[in-house]
Amino acid sequence: MFDAMPKQKQELKAQMILQGVAASPGIAMGSAFFLADDRVKAERRAIAVAEVPQEIEKLKAVLEITRQELIENSAQSGSEPAKDQDRIVEVHRMVLDDEYFFGEVNATIRDELVNADYAFQERINQYAEQLRKRGGHFSEIAEELHDIKNKVIRRLNGDRRQLLNQAEDAVIVVSHDLTTSVALTLNRHKIKGIATDLGGKTSHAALLARAYRVPAVVGLREIIGAIKNDDRIIVDGNNGVVLVNPDKATSAQYRAKRNKWLAAVKKLDHLRDLPARTIDNRDLTLAANLEYADEVKDVLAHGAAGIGLLRTEYLYLGRDCLPDEEEQFQEYSRIAKAIKPHPVIIRTMDVGGDKSPQCIDIPPEANPMLGWRAIRISLERPEIFIAQIKAILRANTRGNARILLPMISGIEQLDEALALIEKTKRQLRKQGQAFEPDTEVGVMIEIPSAALLADAIAERVDFLSIGTNDLVQYLLAVDRGNERIAHLFENLHPAVLRVIKNVIDAGHSKGVWVGMCGEMAADRLATVLLVGMKIDELSVSPIDVPEIKKIIRHTSFKEAEKLAQQVLNFSTAKEIIHFMRQYMRRRFKDMVL
Amino acid sequence: MVEKKLAVRNKMGLHARPSSKLVQKASTFKSDIHIKRDDQIVNGKSIMGVMMLAAAMETELTISANGADEEQALAAMVELFESKFGED
Numbered sequence: 001m002f003d004a005m006p007k008q009k010q011e012l013k014a015q016m017i018l019q020g021v022a023a024s025p026g027i028a029m030g031s032a033f034f035l036a037d038d039r040v041k042a043e044r045r046a047i048a049v050a051e052v053p054q055e056i057e058k059l060k061a062v063l064e065i066t067r068q069e070l071i072e073n074s075a076q077s078g079s080e081p082a083k084d085q086d087r088i089v090e091v092h093r094m095v096l097d098d099e100y101f102f103g104e105v106n107a108t109i110r111d112e113l114v115n116a117d118y119a120f121q122e123r124i125n126q127y128a129e130q131l132r133k134r135g136g137h138f139s140e141i142a143e144e145l146h147d148i149k150n151k152v153i154r155r156l157n158g159d160r161r162q163l164l165n166q167a168e169d170a171v172i173v174v175s176h177d178l179t180t181s182v183a184l185t186l187n188r189h190k191i192k193g194i195a196t197d198l199g200g201k202t203s204h205a206a207l208l209a210r211a212y213r214v215p216a217v218v219g220l221r222e223i224i225g226a227i228k229n230d231d232r233i234i235v236d237g238n239n240g241v242v243l244v245n246p247d248k249a250t251s252a253q254y255r256a257k258r259n260k261w262l263a264a265v266k267k268l269d270h271l272r273d274l275p276a277r278t279i280d281n282r283d284l285t286l287a288a289n290l291e292y293a294d295e296v297k298d299v300l301a302h303g304a305a306g307i308g309l310l311r312t313e314y315l316y317l318g319r320d321c322l323p324d325e326e327e328q329f330q331e332y333s334r335i336a337k338a339i340k341p342h343p344v345i346i347r348t349m350d351v352g353g354d355k356s357p358q359c360i361d362i363p364p365e366a367n368p369m370l371g372w373r374a375i376r377i378s379l380e381r382p383e384i385f386i387a388q389i390k391a392i393l394r395a396n397t398r399g400n401a402r403i404l405l406p407m408i409s410g411i412e413q414l415d416e417a418l419a420l421i422e423k424t425k426r427q428l429r430k431q432g433q434a435f436e437p438d439t440e441v442g443v444m445i446e447i448p449s450a451a452l453l454a455d456a457i458a459e460r461v462d463f464l465s466i467g468t469n470d471l472v473q474y475l476l477a478v479d480r481g482n483e484r485i486a487h488l489f490e491n492l493h494p495a496v497l498r499v500i501k502n503v504i505d506a507g508h509s510k511g512v513w514v515g516m517c518g519e520m521a522a523d524r525l526a527t528v529l530l531v532g533m534k535i536d537e538l539s540v541s542p543i544d545v546p547e548i549k550k551i552i553r554h555t556s557f558k559e560a561e562k563l564a565q566q567v568l569n570f571s572t573a574k575e576i577i578h579f580m581r582q583y584m585r586r587r588f589k590d591m592v593l
Numbered sequence: 594m595v596e597k598k599l600a601v602r603n604k605m606g607l608h609a610r611p612s613s614k615l616v617q618k619a620s621t622f623k624s625d626i627h628i629k630r631d632d633q634i635v636n637g638k639s640i641m642g643v644m645m646l647a648a649a650m651e652t653e654l655t656i657s658a659n660g661a662d663e664e665q666a667l668a669a670m671v672e673l674f675e676s677k678f679g680e681d
Contacts, residue, residue: 091609091640094616100639127645134647137608141644144609 015247020220021200022240024209027258028193032231033171035160042117042153043176043224056106059116062155067096092148117156124149161185172233176224178205180355184318188212193235195223195242200486202469202519210541211291217242219486268546272303276549282557285537286549289517296338298542306342308539309517312349316357328391336399343400346392350374350406374407379416389424396436403439404465409447411456446470451499454506464507468518472496490573491520497568501533515539525580527551532564595667596657603677606649611678616640618669624660
């Protein structure tokens with residue numbers, strides 16, 4: 001998917017252009033830094049001849065550390081049945097010590113010019129495959145080899161993350177994929193751009209980039225194979241393009257583009273203290289989503305009226321124990337106080353699916369996105385849920401905190417969760433703890449069944465918030481992480497618009513407000529339609545607040561209502577996108593759409 | 594160089610444990626030690642190599658030693674196979 005362009009004579013490396021999906025706006029220029037994800041799989045990465053010795057040294061050091069660790073661990077467990085175990089440890093130790101095998105891996109690094117972890121993985125896999133074919137107890141040895149491989153590669157990966165956190169300058173992180181659990185271990189100040197092979201607009205890499213306010217391009221398919229560590233790259237998050245080893249003219253052109261973009265962003269600054277009000281005086285609440293707690297000041301700096309979605313997963317991921325009530329109370333109080341008098345809507349734990357914490361044992365599932373996650377875990381492990389609810393109810397005495405329940409698929413579940421919340425209040429009362437008994441509770445509408453039952457749900461709660469990332473994925477049956485079918489994931493699908501309209505109308509018929517907190521809330525092509533469908537609140541990444549506010553402030557609600565009626569009659573996403581793009585281009589000439 | 598043909602005699606064949614014993618023993622000699630199965634030759638001092646032979650019971654192997662202490666080395670290897678690596 002890339003064009004290798006011939007360059008001027010003085011350029012040794014050819015300039016390359018890779019096309020991906022624009023995931024976070026802006027332009028970043030800098031050096032590439034490779035990072036592996038948390039799955040134990042090494043990615044192939046081309047290295048320079050000069051990098052060979054350091055790759056070999058790195059592997060040697062890691063093999064030695066892993067071997068030492070094995071010996072120490074086996075010394076600690078000195079129990080009787082350890083005899084068999086000892087033999088296994090002995091074999092592992094000998095493999096890590098096998099200088100002939102080490103020599104083969106080194107030859108792979110040198111001859112194929114690939115990274116150490118990949119070379120190690122490929123050689124081990126080759127051996128394991130041969131043993132597996134032999135069958136019987138020889139295939140057990142293959143399993144042992146995979147075990148050793150995982151240990152070594154995990155360590156080599158962890159090594160990279162540490163290196164990033166110690167880097168002198170901010171770099172552009174290049175990865176096959178970037179999961180939340182890996183992202184949480186990174187120092188955000190060392191990242192100035194992100195480029196990944198996998199993912200679409202709503203992938204975790206995209207959310208992370210927007211949260212960190214760094215440009216990102218995802219869904220590049222083959223970037224990790226195409227470039228080397230420390231290559232100069234440009235990430236154009238406005239157009240979804242990555243340029244590798246740009247020539248002088250291109251670099252200059254992009255510097256100018258970047259300055260122009262920064263100036264345009266700055267021009268939006270004056271909107272910060274103005275309300276999200278249409279020309280004909282319909283007020284919307286424009287809030288921000290929060291992925292990491294240290295963004296609170298960004299929310300205010302961008303002129304958002306509160307936090308429409310606080311994702312609490314960061315409290316559960318990247319650690320081996322659960323956060324207790326007190327820790328959560330401190331955290332939620334801090335945020336509620338900082339954002340007061342605006343509200344913070346706290347979504348209860350939404351782990352499982354593609355985010356698995358170490359502290360809750362989630363067995364492997366064939367369909368994790370349809371599996372044991374979010375409220376399904378909370379209801380089965382009420383002690384986790386109650387600790388979180390207690391913390392929110394208590395934090396609400398310090399500011400304006402609300403509860404949002406994720407992944408509700410039916411009324412039984414909702415009633416059960418509401419009963420648990422009431423039970424929690426009784427417990428707090430008994431303990432004599434100060435808390436806010438009238439804390440508002442809302443439901444995230446992200447499963448089609450909940451969308452269809454929106455009226456029955458609205459009768460029981462204070463507000464609804466449409467989570468479009470999952471709703472669109474479930475409604476259209478499109479895995480948003482699968483880049484092969486990512487083009488089928490479409491916010492502006494006519495079925496999606498109809499469902500959203502129904503949810504908003506159902507909420508209003510029961511007298512509750514309806515918001516939206518998925519990426520669609522920040523989709524420039526959708527904003528006017530959502531205003532026209534009478535959405536009450538939009539919650540977007542802090543970085544998107546100014547531009548969405550600009551669109552709202554230049555829109556007439558009456559006109560938007562007519563536009564929405566017209567668009568709801570279209571039968572294909574293509575028509576809708578084409579129509580809205582024309583409309584927006586006419587109305588907002590300098591906006592990137 | 595000296596060499597000898599023999600067959601694996603322990604039930605489990607050259608799985609992880611006997612392989613580690615063999616490599617540990619081989620490593621005590623100065624001579625190069627190689628093991629051949631059909632047309633695959635591996636280094637007797639490499640556990641990965643020896644395990645890779647996946648030699649089950651009755652598999653025919655050729656052990657060779659080459660160096661200052663080749664006689665002793667070969668004798669020690671043969672002894673290991675004959676003692677069934679202390680198994681069974």
